[in-house]
Amino acid sequence: MSHEPNHGTTVAVIASYGPSSNLVETVRALTGQVDHVVVVDDGSPAGSETILTDLELAGATVLRSPHNQGIGATLNAGVDHADVHWRPEFFITLDQDSVLVGDYVCRALDTFDVAQSAGVAVAFVCAESYSGHPSPKWHEAKGFAQAFDPMQSGFVIPRATIKTVGPFAADFFIDGVDSDFTMRCREAGLATVIGPGCSIEHDLGERGKATIFGKQFRVLGKEISFNYHSPSRVYYICRNGTMLSKRYARRYPIWVARRLIEESKAHLLRFLFSPNRVTLLTAATAGFRDAFGNSLGRIPKELENRLK
Template identity: 40%
Template sequence: MTHQSDPRVVAVISAFHPPQDLPERVKNLNKQVIHTVVVDDGSDIQRTDGVLKNLEDLGCTVVRMPENVGIAAALNAGIDQALRVWSPDFLVTLDQDSALDDGYIATALDTYTEAQARGVEVGLISAQSHNGLDVPLLSRRARFPEAFDPLQSGAVIPVSTFKKVGMLDERLFIDCVDSEFNLRVRSHGLATLIGKGCNMTHALGQAQPMMLFGWHVTVLGIKRHVHSHAPFRVYYMTRNSIYLWRQYGARFPVWLVRRLRFQIESDVFRMLYGANRRGQYRAFVRGCLDGWLGRLGKIDPSFQLRIRA
């Protein structure tokens, strides 16, 4: 817990069918913040009521959304609650499967203070490493390095940033929410720094063997895997990536080209080697169309059903 004179930091966690071990992670997190707000994004109450009650027993504020509204809207609801009740100086946003190392918040605030003293306008501070592996940087030669595309999970954000650039874009629903916010922060002349020494443990997506005609693809002696996503996630990733291009392509072309390379690699591998390739392809095509036409919001439920099988 912080001292009275320290910056007031409140954590906001978006949860959907939260895991049983979330209260244990929050118990450790509470040592670094003055309060934690957990937003349940429309989970099945019978499956999650016990976990949510355990979080309330720890002193957390639990906000229950009546339906699944997406990570941006869920986090915004938690941020609004934190601002109204706790008047923090900083907010740290987190996924339900993320855990901050001891001292993460204090280290991030040290980076913020040092950068501000050097005349850097800081929009947010994110992890230097995930699971012990350094994140990609915009430039390694900068005195205060910026993450290439920092996750919203683990981002320590001054309240002044939200006042200057606005809240998370709820129209994206999920996927690219953090990327859009990062670009908007940079559009306002603010830096997205890494906190020197900040490490976050984060669950990795499910990986499947990359198979070709029954052969596990091997490159330089290493068996390759592809991270698997449900087709509805492919839809959101594709649609929202195209939206980013349309909104920010003129201002950040190099950044978007670099990100596009990673996106294309993932898309090609998924459609060649992933599960439910037909659904993946249909989701990709529909995502391209809706992204180009600016159709945002939650996926059409009937289309989601058609691409599931």
């Protein structure tokens, strides 16, 4: 696919926390695909200043938050800064551990053009695959594949979408921020289009091996593993996932049911095989409780300390 440079300004917004030096290389690579790169550091601990300075030397605008505000607020800060200074036509949102493969932005913008020409109202263009894993699909929109519940890392979002659906959900803090944005786009009649050939290399996090009495658990000869998350992260996963179900079950029951099935499978492995499963269950219970009490924002400090 070839991209003609007629889309106005494009700005990449990267959410950062305790970044490694790999992010410097990511920024250098991005400067060849977009007009500006904004890194929003979300209250990193001491020791990150050298890398933040290196990011500026690599060509990024670095915004430093004195406190940890969560992924939604961090992305919103970057989008707002870009909007004030450059009024871009497209925002590209990224996690610090994501790398766009090849001419990702060019392909995404070409996909946007073709879909728009076909009469598709595009919410954003997202990745076709993450570290080799295909993005699960939803219903097609006039022949264009839509993503079911895509990660925000790699969203290529036209300015019109932000104006229509508003910013990311800062009160979710972390987890489900991308899902909520996706569903607000759907409610507005916008399509979550998958960009053919748009691939991301992304750190999929810590994998735990399922073991029973010290032996690897297998199903049909295949080793079983799972994504391990800290207790605080499990709190957010359970709380925000429940909030999403409450918000969208009536209007999008199939989407909610499919998402619940996937989350339930992940929880089953997590609670069966994680070494600290009791603490994880405590975190999950608190998350479900706070969701039904409509309590959002950052995890309560007392609970966070107890889960440590």
